[in-house]
Amino acid sequence: MITWLQHLPVFPIVIPLVAGSAMLLFADAQRTARTVIALVATLANLAVAVVLACVANAAVPEIWPDGIAVYLLGGWQAPFGIVLVVDRLSAVMLVLNAVLAITSLVYSLARWRQMGPHFYSLFLFIVMGINGAFLTGDLFNLFVFVEVLLAASYGLALHGLGAPRVQAGLHYIAVNLAGSFIFLIGVSLIYGVTGTLNMADLAARVPALAEGDRILFETGAAILGVAFLIKAGAWPLNFWLPSAYSAAAPPVAAIFSIMTKVGVYALLRLGSLLSESSASGAPAPFSDGWLFGIGLVTLALGAAGMLAAQQPQRLAAYCVIASSGTLLAALGLGGAGMKSAALFYLISSVLATGAFFMLSELIERTQRFGENVLALTFETFGLEDPLDPTRPDDVVGVVIPAGMAFLGLGFIGCALLVTGLPPLPGFIAKFLILSAALDTAPLEVVPLSVWVLWAAVLGSSLIGIIALSKMGVRLFWSSEEIVTPQLHLIEVAPVAVLLLLTVALAVGAGPATEYLNLAASSLSTPQAYIDAVLGNGLPAGSSNGIEGIGR
């Protein structure tokens, strides 16, 4: 049992990789076999992620005493080999990704998987890339996993084809290719100065840098930060995001909604490790002032876009930008409780936008004007029009009556989550952020930046309410004829599950914030992470356990 557990941290990468590759051996016609493999793999991935979240909470003290699970690939010691590290932050992100993966996969079973070749493989590879980016403890390895997820996302963004998708995909790929080159320049500059790529080793070595090298290192870190901000969808590097996300197939857009959080995660992780590297704190892009300003402008852009958006899916895409902006601004303000508040917001907003992307397609079926893109897709692949009531039902599923009621309720749920109204966790998340912002200083001398954050968060929520009400009124109360859509259980269930999960998150906000507080406090004291990765000061028993992996 123990020896099996030791290999657990590598499973979130191995499972999707093996399943996705194995699927390529089956012919496209063997749809059932592929579906079963994909479902089993994503379910296994979810199970592993949940177990890892328990492990990170020091559930298995005999192997990983302080809850930081370090896996040495190939058994090579840390600065020489590549390590995978699971701590609470990584574990939370893994679970979030796994939940989103299984729901959007189930959603795609209804129709979208048929719209192009190799959907399942690409889907599993993007899951693998995102998992790997959350797990790795090595900068270059982070680049490789980001490339894996981007390469898969290029394929998925074009899934279903059609001119709008190809146009959006062209811009998306161009920006992210340039971003990858910036990433590489940053990584290699840091390697050239410090001679290491291991993040923990980097944190230990940076304080000892000479003055001249220090400037080069800061430059490298700044370039790397720009690459992370592109991934995070921060202004002014996010103009690719709305069209790419709103043109993508809905289940694909749902899994994309965690992709921007990879950039936020990388900023958090590296910022935490480098925060003690010098007296002035972390290098520029990871430190407070810059993130705060960038976050505010991103939030403003997201809010303005929400007001201007005409289709539900485009609105959801701007919600992703607004959530990135809120996160970056909150993290930029800093303060003791802010990291856990921001993580709580991250979870609730990822679940919300994921559900919103899938729901928006179901809602668009009630409208006549949104059919153009879809019709083109159907034409390309020679499929029958799904809106044709005479169409024989080729998908197994129950046709749900009262579909409009579900759509309305779901839309209200998403709106409550995005705008941060009670009772859903969007409210708790924004409340935590605002309260953590006030805690940064005594009440008499609260700095201006806190009030700016308050105004930005509350103002963007108000704009969100206006935009979503406008959209809701137009979609559901319009005088034009509304087509009552055919909804299948496997399309409705993922949206419902995501929304119910957010309800569970609101009910279990106490334990959830406790877990996130521990995650945030280990981010504020990175020494435990550094020691665990580099193997300093580990008790003899646990280091024996780690050596056992290499045998």
Next chain:
Amino acid sequence: MEIIYALAIGVLTGSGVWLLLRPRTFQVIMGFSLLSYAVNLFIFGMGRLTVGRAPIIDTLKQVDPSLYNDPVPQALVLTAIVIGFATTALFLVVLLASRGLTGTDHVDGEESEP
């Protein structure tokens, strides 16, 4: 040697960025190619430029680090070449698809000229 090397990277990056900002998709992909050469050279240069030093330890010679080159940037540059090549090839496919679907090679899918 360092000066020439740095100039080469600079020229490649400059031309790459200029091409990247051009409106034709073919110019953009040429820009990406040049930029990827520049980045790969840059990574290679981060291992310090040396002449006549192998990156693999020779057991017949002394095990003195100053006799050898740093193997890590060379491994990194190989990975970067493979990844850059693959993603650029993918971009080429999208470029052709865009050309086919929109009938123009403008990056926005339509000519901006009246």
